[in-house]
Amino acid sequence: MPASPSDPASALTAAVRRRFGQAACVEHVVQATLGGSNRTLLFDLVEGSSRKRLVSREETFDGEANPFLTPAQQYRLMAHVHAAGVPVPEPIFEYDAADTLGPGFVTAFVAGETLPRRLLERDDRAALLRQLAQALVRLHGLDVPALPPSSVIPTHTSSQRTLGSPEAEAPPPHTVIPAQAGIHNPCVLERDATSENMDSRLRGNDELGATSHPLAFLNAIPESADPVAAMRLRIDALDEPHPALELGLRWLETHRPPARPRALVHGDFRNGNFMVGETGLAALLDWECTHLGSGVEDLGWLCTRSWRFGQDTRHAGGFGTRDELITAYADAGGPRLDPDEIRWWERYGLVRWAMYNILQAHGFERGRRSPAYAVCGRNTALMEYDLLMTLGGRYD
Numbered sequence: 001m002p003a004s005p006s007d008p009a010s011a012l013t014a015a016v017r018r019r020f021g022q023a024a025c026v027e028h029v030v031q032a033t034l035g036g037s038n039r040t041l042l043f044d045l046v047e048g049s050s051r052k053r054l055v056s057r058e059e060t061f062d063g064e065a066n067p068f069l070t071p072a073q074q075y076r077l078m079a080h081v082h083a084a085g086v087p088v089p090e091p092i093f094e095y096d097a098a099d100t101l102g103p104g105f106v107t108a109f110v111a112g113e114t115l116p117r118r119l120l121e122r123d124d125r126a127a128l129l130r131q132l133a134q135a136l137v138r139l140h141g142l143d144v145p146a147l148p149p150s151s152v153i154p155t156h157t158s159s160q161r162t163l164g165s166p167e168a169e170a171p172p173p174h175t176v177i178p179a180q181a182g183i184h185n186p187c188v189l190e191r192d193a194t195s196e197n198m199d200s201r202l203r204g205n206d207e208l209g210a211t212s213h214p215l216a217f218l219n220a221i222p223e224s225a226d227p228v229a230a231m232r233l234r235i236d237a238l239d240e241p242h243p244a245l246e247l248g249l250r251w252l253e254t255h256r257p258p259a260r261p262r263a264l265v266h267g268d269f270r271n272g273n274f275m276v277g278e279t280g281l282a283a284l285l286d287w288e289c290t291h292l293g294s295g296v297e298d299l300g301w302l303c304t305r306s307w308r309f310g311q312d313t314r315h316a317g318g319f320g321t322r323d324e325l326i327t328a329y330a331d332a333g334g335p336r337l338d339p340d341e342i343r344w345w346e347r348y349g350l351v352r353w354a355m356y357n358i359l360q361a362h363g364f365e366r367g368r369r370s371p372a373y374a375v376c377g378r379n380t381a382l383m384e385y386d387l388l389m390t391l392g393g394r395y396d
Contacts, residue, residue, distance in 0.1 A: 011100045012043055012056060019093050020047060027051075038288070042109060054092060058104035060368075067234055067359070068288040071095075071103040073217055077287055078107070080214050081264070086139050087283050089275075112277040114285070116309045119276055120318045129319040131281040132274065132302070133328035139284075140263040140295035140334065145213035147262065215264070223267075224292040228252045231351055238358050244384035248351040251391055257341040263295035270307040271317035296337060299325060300345020305386050305395060306353050315346075315396075347390060354383035 012026045025046045032040040041056040059071050079091045089110050095102030113119060222230035232249055267289030275283040303315040303322055311318035316325040322339055330336040361377035389395040
């Protein structure tokens with residue numbers, strides 16, 4: 001994990017003075033709750049009689065198997081979607097090599113509430129669900145970069161695999177998968193068990209995204225080509241046996257939904273990543289998992305059982321039912337979706353959330369000493385249980 005300055009106020013002051021002049025100062029510095037991949041500081045930027053609340057975000061997760069966009073990529077992405085009218089905190093500046101903070105960036109502060117259980121106590125949940133659907137339709141309607149002629153998706157084979165995809169069932173090395181936009185984009189599955197270049201492949205190789213579009217770098221993200229192959233890659237890179245996840249991956253491979261045009265996918269669109277103010281949705285937060293693919297993934301992630309926070313019959317993040325989300329998305333101008341297509345992405349979401357829990361537990365073992373990360377090791381079994389109950393038809 002990147003080192004934190006012993007005096008963050010001084011570090012912030014130096015950073016803002018480089019950009020706003022020597023008269024600028026920093027006050028009321030507060031560290032927010034430590035997230036899974038970022039350290040967040042809130043502070044006031046004071047310039048004479050002017051005071052502006054800002055937010056500093058620094059990367060805290062690094063090393064092999066890092067699944068997140070780099071801070072520089074996140075900043076470019078947020079600037080792009082903010083200019084397009086998507087509700088997102090306004091990007092202010094990036095840290096650079098001359099700063100003692102970072103890698104990371106600073107955005108405007110957006111007031112509101114993010115705690116899921118408090119949001120689920122609101123009386124305007126139905127209206128909030130409609131606002132979320134409207135934000136998704138706007139996001140999914142943005143122009144996206146063209147797909148390169150082929151994208152390389154390496155798959156890391158593990159000797160510990162015990163169930164789900166034996167060699168006879170898996171695509172052979174260098175197999176070209178037929179193009180199906182949003183689900184099976186053209187990709188080459190390259191089997192490579194070496195670890196020295198695994199991190200760059202899991203985060204994406206910018207050379208694959210070298211086009212003129214400002215978000216072309218997203219083409220290099222494994223999920224932008226084939227989400228199932230990418231998830232197998234990420235789980236294999238963790239080098240830990242999980243038969244339930246292998247079963248889930250095999251089910252996903254054999255029950256793929258119809259192809260859809262590629263869209264900009266937020267990637268972590270769930271209860272807990274929405275800033276909600278007095279009038280409703282104020283901002284979408286946490287863009288480190290963004291990629292290209294089927295926009296339905298965002299709806300399925302919102303409906304994944306883990307993000308209902310005990311409101312299991314209100315599938316859409318606890319705010320409303322799956323059918324109510326489908327109606328809200330269509331009313332906002334999106335296509336009317338098949339509930340089973342969303343269910344496919346919910347199952348994908350359970351596998352994916354289990355992968356993230358394994359990743360965070362590994363981080364605890366390697367020095368990220370927080371009880372929240374330690375608990376992730378146990379959470380993995382809960383995700384596997386939910387996955388098996390869902391595949392068996394016991395959970396919806």
